[in-house]
Amino acid sequence: MWAVSAALVGRDDPGSRQMWxxxxxxxxxxxxxxxxxxxxxxxxAGRVGRPVHHAAPRRMVRRRQANA
Structure with a gap:
């Protein structure tokens, strides 16, 4: 858009403020x-070869045992 504007204005009024x-x-x-x-x-380019992880890694969930 600016290239066209600069070309049209530069053709009609070269060196004008609007052209610059x-x-x-x-x-x-x-x-x-x-x-x-x-x-x-x-x-x-920096990510080539790395595995893609879309989710959080699975971890073993340890549940607390109630002391009775």
């Missing part, structure tokens, strides 16, 4: 998307 705001938003959100994608990719 669109370019800055485009750069900021492209950077955020890149950093997030890299972080998620590293998170996914």
């Amino acid at each position: 705001v669109s370019v800055v938003f485009l750069v900021v959100f492209t950077g955020l998307l890149s950093v997030t994608s890299l972080w998620l990719w590293r998170q996914q």
Whole structure:
């Protein structure tokens, strides 16, 4: 959206404030998307080969015996 806005405004009025705001938003959100994608990719790559645990491990439950 910001790329289209920057291109259209830059064609009609190059160097305007609206064009530069669109370019800055485009750069900021492209950077955020890149950093997030890299972080998620590293998170996914770090989990390869590990067993998947969807539930808590089973443990033996010891019941107290009433002393009579």
